[in-house]
Amino acid sequence: MSTTMEQITDHGPAHHHDTIDRSGPALVQMEDISIAFGGIHAVDGASIDLYPGEVVALLGHNGAGKSTLIKILSGAYKRDSGEIYVRGDKATIANPRDAKAYGIETIYQTLALADNVDAAANLFLGREIMTAWGTLDDAAMEAEARKVMGRLNPNFRRFKEPVKALSGGQRQSVAIARAILFNAKILIMDEPTAALGPQETAQVADLIKELKKEDIGIFLISHDIHDVFDLSDRVVVMKNGQVVGSARTEDVTKDEVLGMIILGKCPPGATPGPGAMKE
Amino acid sequence: MSEATSDTALTRPAAGNATRGGFKGFLRATEIDTRMLGMIGALLVIWVGFHILSGGTFLTPRNLWNLSVQTASVGVMATGMVLVIVTRNIDLSVGSILGVTGMIMAVAQTQYLTPMLGYDSGLVWIATLIVGLICGLLIGGLQGFIIAYLGVPAFIVTLGGLLVWRGGAWWVASGRTIPLTDDNFKLLGGGSDGSIGATWSWIFAAAAIVFIVLAAVAARRRRKRFNFTIKPIWAEILTLGLSLIAVVAATMIVNAYMLPAPLARRYAEAHNLTVPPGGLEISFGYAIPVLLFIGVGIVMAFIARRTRFGRYVFAIGGNPEAAELAGINTKRVTMMVFMLMGMLAAIAAAISTARLSSATNAQGTLDELYTIAAAVIGGTSLAGGAGTIFGAMLGALVMQSLQSGMVLLGMDTPLQNIVVGAVLVVAVWLDTIYRRRSA
């Protein structure tokens, strides 16, 4: 990504204080999750949790297992072992429908859009607005689509085109809009700004701050360490399918986080996980 | 990720830029699909070509009326094939399903339903049809289950089905030809009794016109309510006018086809009419199978464009993984598509057995080819995700025109097969070029 070693040598001060209430049950708790594809242990005994109004950044090198872990939460993959708890109760998530029923919405790294239908059809896919006669209410869906897209990407006009005809950033805006349209309680954002321009990226950052205020919990996967430090309350670093460690964002520096990502070295301010480098 | 293009029913470009000039601006304003225009052009070329080659016998009311009846059976199946292909599947077994359901309906009618309900009972025809629909549903459901839940490719499952159901058709009646007993059921095949006559044809035409106008007005209102761009009024009137002219012309043609003298006399006797000195002039009007075909087309277009199920079918075709992640039960939708296909094959079987007044073992042979060709020529992309019901209906008419024309010219069956096969390949090739251009 755009972040290089030179850019992040400053030990910037922590921008905000941790005000998250962690006394109640976690919004989500994933316990000892494992999944293997053939011989590859994509996720290997990973545990991670999230509280209301909290942004937890999930970091790691390419292929570390971040997307796979959150896809287990969103119901896209079935785990081999481990448990998921939502608000303290054991949750059965066997497919994406189950996850949505728990208020878990996901912006996938691959966006997961049906390329041949328009933005409104994608936004409401699986949850269409129907008329009184039980038919699709395309006009109402388009009207809603215009509202929500106006909030994310005011320049967006191409509501009639199939999303295949849109630019990468416009497609990403559609994917983000879809996730926030249905009162998510738990939001998973897998590299949501990878294709966005500076203005749209700033808008997503504002959006995340707004959603926090509404007590929505957010898993944010990003390679942009500046974004992560600006937005997250906690960071969790993965390496080779295992959790290296987790820390409150204000307790670690960018260099230390980078050390966790690249070397798997857990700094003093962080709680080491199973994947931490042994001394 | 998919090569499907934008010409689906769901995603036709909007009126938008009415300011744009030239032919492109014209097409944009009227929302006329260029490929639909191409298909109508091809149809006209075929019709005029055969008319000239046959020495003026193709474009006659009699031939066009026959053409409409012959199109019905394959046309009904083509509307379902659109959805099958849109979901990136194929169904090679439709001809055989037609064969076996036709045979089952004939046996059920002659051996069980007519004896049970009595001769001339008004219930026999509907009971027969229901038996056929249930069989088609079960056969389609079984194939769909194997495809969707067991993960065997549709190509293989329906290739197997092609043999299995053809064998099944033989097995139902040990290869015998079963003549139908119920006269009401035979009306489904058309013929002199199976047409609705001039008056009802005009009533039907009037109803169609009212429906088309109301649909256009409703669509305009809906768009206005949400302040979306609407078609310029001249474009609205032009497209509306053209469809109304088509309805009136079709009605005039089917009404211009008169019953031959002996049949007219029989009809007059049956209805206590006195025969005037100049002979009786009684029009055929629309044939019942054609009305059935149009009805099926309207229902299928409604399913494809206005229902959740239809939306899911297209979304699955566009990106199966995304559809699954959006929470759509893609397996169930896929299975339902094959169930629908099975039922449509049964309707087609009712039409073609009724038309022949009997069920034969070979019925529907090669229909899969015509059905797939109709869908593909009508703009259904084999890559999935794109296709229209109306296009497939026109495609069926193109295929049938080709075949009827060749029969009219007295071409041998082998030569007909060569032409049809070649046309299919060329049509898909042209389609590939078109899609590459417009992508």
Ligand SMILES: Nc1ncnc2c1ncn2[C@@H]1O[C@H](COP(=O)(O)OP(=O)(O)OP(=O)(O)O)[C@@H](O)[C@H]1O
């Ligand atoms: N469907 C799959 N089949 C087989 N292997 C997979 C599959 N999905 C992921 N993997 C493997 O699992 C590992 C983790 O992949 P994952 O996509 O979770 O990485 P990531 O941390 O999201 O990386 P990136 O930063 O590149 O997005 C990789 O080695 C990948 O090759």
Ligand SMILES: [Mg+2]
């Ligand atoms: Mg990833």
